[in-house]
Each structure stands twice: as C-alpha cells, then as structure tokens.
Amino acid sequence: MSGLALEAVVTRPRRPAGRRTRGLWLLPPLAVVAVFFGYPLALVAGQSLTTDAGFGLGVWAEVLGSAEFRDAAWQTVLLALGATTGCVLLGTFLALIIAFVPVPGARTLSRLVDTVLAFPSFLIALAFTFLYGSAGVFGAGGFLYSPWGVLLAEVTFYTPFVMRPALAAFGQVPGVHLDVAASLGARPGRVLWRVVLPAALPSLASGACLTLLLALNEFGIVLFLGAKGVTTLPMLVYGKGIVTFDFPAASVVALVDVAISLLLYGSYRVLAGRGRGAAVDAA
Incomplete structure (x- = not known):
C-alpha cells in the first residue's frame, strides 16, 4: 500500500x-x-447610504424620485445618443473618403485625426467660444449656449474616436472582394452597402459604444460652455457635491453614472473583441 x-x-x-x-x-x-x-x-x-437617522436608502429614494435627476438623466441620454449618431455618420463618411477616394493629403488628414485624439475636450469648447460666442467671429451666442451648441461641440470632439477604428476596419477589407463585386456588375453604392460596411460593422459598433460612453460622462464641454438649461449627470454630481455640499445625493448620482458606464464599457469590450476577430478572419 x-x-x-x-x-x-x-x-x-x-x-x-x-x-x-x-x-x-x-x-x-x-x-x-x-x-x-x-x-x-x-x-x-x-x-x-448616509441619512440623518443613520444608514438607509432614503437618499436613493429621494434622488431617484426627484424631477431634477430625471431631467438630468434624460438630457444626458439625449445628448449622448445625438452625439454618437452624429459621430458615427460623420466619422464613417470621412473615413470612407480617406480610405477609398484618392484625395490629395488623405494620409496627412489621417495623421491629423490621431493628433486630435490627444486634445482635451475644453479646448474644443474654447474654440467654439471664439467662433460662435457673443463676441466671436460669427456672433451666434444664443446657439452656442443651447443644447445644440453642446451637441455640435461633442460631435466635433468625438468624431475622431469613430474615424480611427473605421479607418482601421476599411484598411482590412480585402481588395479582392471589391474586385470580385465590381466584376459581377455591382455598383459602388451596392459594394459599399453589401461588402465594405458589413465587414467594418463590428469596428463601427465598438467606436459608437466608446463614443457613447465618453459622451455620457462629458463634463468639460458642458461646464465650459455654460449652456443654459443643460444639466447632465456629471454636472449634477458637480452641483450637488461642490456647490451645495450635498455629498450623499452627489454620491447617488455618481454611482448611477458609474453603473451606466460599466455597462457600456462591457458592451464596448464585447464589440471590440468581435471587431478584432472579424479583422483576423478577413486577413
């Protein structure tokens, strides 16, 4: 044994x-x-969870049931979805031109996109102030300090975050697929719709998720522009935590924002993984 x-x-x-x-x-x-x-x-x-009586969910019920929180959440979602939609449309269009249209300076423009990714968001807001502010070049102060001005600034700033993965995805499309589709009589629009965009869809979706995540948490543009009537969740955290010193309420809003961000980040990771898998299969 x-x-x-x-x-x-x-x-x-x-x-x-x-x-x-x-x-x-x-x-x-x-x-x-x-x-x-x-x-x-x-x-x-x-x-x-801190209340006057000790610990409990009283602050959660008060904040989540307030009209202020509902309005801020609604404005945050609308601005984020609008900015994401604009970035996807504009970024995909610009990426298609750079990738497939023989435009002089396309390579320089592609490198410029990488440079814009390093800019802070408040720089775009500052530039818009010089252009559309009350004393700016175009003098459209009412437009700048409205939700539309915030939306335009976010689209301008976040479009490169869609362009970069779109350019990478378009560069992975095999040229033989385009040649075969053209030899079969497919027009450029049909080739774009049936060959190019489906191959780049995972990358475009991951870029859209990343843009949505960043737009939901955008703080610098909204704060710097000071748009009237525009209160997003990050601005609500700032107002309750810094202005009114209501730290329990600010913590509730911050945790809700963190939960939404983690959910979107998980979706982004899944879509980004699918995009890399599609690129490997295409190669």
Whole structure:
C-alpha cells in the first residue's frame, strides 16, 4: 500500500513553477486597483447610504424620485445618443473618403485625426467660444449656449474616436472582394452597402459604444460652455457635491453614472473583441 502511494506521489504531474509565480505577480496590480479605485468607490457607496437617522436608502429614494435627476438623466441620454449618431455618420463618411477616394493629403488628414485624439475636450469648447460666442467671429451666442451648441461641440470632439477604428476596419477589407463585386456588375453604392460596411460593422459598433460612453460622462464641454438649461449627470454630481455640499445625493448620482458606464464599457469590450476577430478572419 505504501509503495502504491509513493508511486502515485512520484508520478503525479507537477505544476510548472511559472504558474505559481504568475499568480503572485497579479497581487501588486490588484492591490493598486483596490486602494485607488475600490476603496474610494466603497467610500462613495457608504456616503450614498448616509441619512440623518443613520444608514438607509432614503437618499436613493429621494434622488431617484426627484424631477431634477430625471431631467438630468434624460438630457444626458439625449445628448449622448445625438452625439454618437452624429459621430458615427460623420466619422464613417470621412473615413470612407480617406480610405477609398484618392484625395490629395488623405494620409496627412489621417495623421491629423490621431493628433486630435490627444486634445482635451475644453479646448474644443474654447474654440467654439471664439467662433460662435457673443463676441466671436460669427456672433451666434444664443446657439452656442443651447443644447445644440453642446451637441455640435461633442460631435466635433468625438468624431475622431469613430474615424480611427473605421479607418482601421476599411484598411482590412480585402481588395479582392471589391474586385470580385465590381466584376459581377455591382455598383459602388451596392459594394459599399453589401461588402465594405458589413465587414467594418463590428469596428463601427465598438467606436459608437466608446463614443457613447465618453459622451455620457462629458463634463468639460458642458461646464465650459455654460449652456443654459443643460444639466447632465456629471454636472449634477458637480452641483450637488461642490456647490451645495450635498455629498450623499452627489454620491447617488455618481454611482448611477458609474453603473451606466460599466455597462457600456462591457458592451464596448464585447464589440471590440468581435471587431478584432472579424479583422483576423478577413486577413
């Protein structure tokens, strides 16, 4: 019996030493995430449950049932969806021109798109103030300080976030597919609708999800423009936390915004993974 046990110990496969140490290397980043993200989020969650009588869901019920929160959530969703729609249409159109139309300077324009991605959002708002402000070049102050001005600024700023994945996806479309479709008598519009756009759809969807995520959390453009009657969820957090010092209510709004952002980020990761898989299959 002891011999069989000894033989089993000897023949038992050993786990590679690399797997043991690999788990240890995960501890430092997990600790950093727990300290710099998990702990503050836990504090915010605890603050949202703080009431005059102790702990409870009274603040949640008060905030979620208020007309102020509903209006801010509605404006946030409308602006984000409008900006995403505009960015997808404009970004796809510009990417198609750069990728398939022999326009002089297309490569320079593509590099310029990468540069715009590094700009802060308030810079666009500042430029719009010089163009459309009350003392700007065009003097359309009423337009700038309305929801339409915020929407135009967000579309201008976030369009490159759709153009970049669209350009990458259009560059992965095999030229032989386009040649075969053209040889079969398909017109350019049909080739675009049946060949090019379906191949780029996962990348366009991931770019749209990323734009929607960023637009939902946009703060600099709305704050810098100071549009009248435009209150988004980030602005509501700022107003309750910084202006009125109502930290429990600000924490509730912030947690709702975080939950929406995490949901959209998960959708973006799924669509981005499908986009990479489609690019690999096409290659």
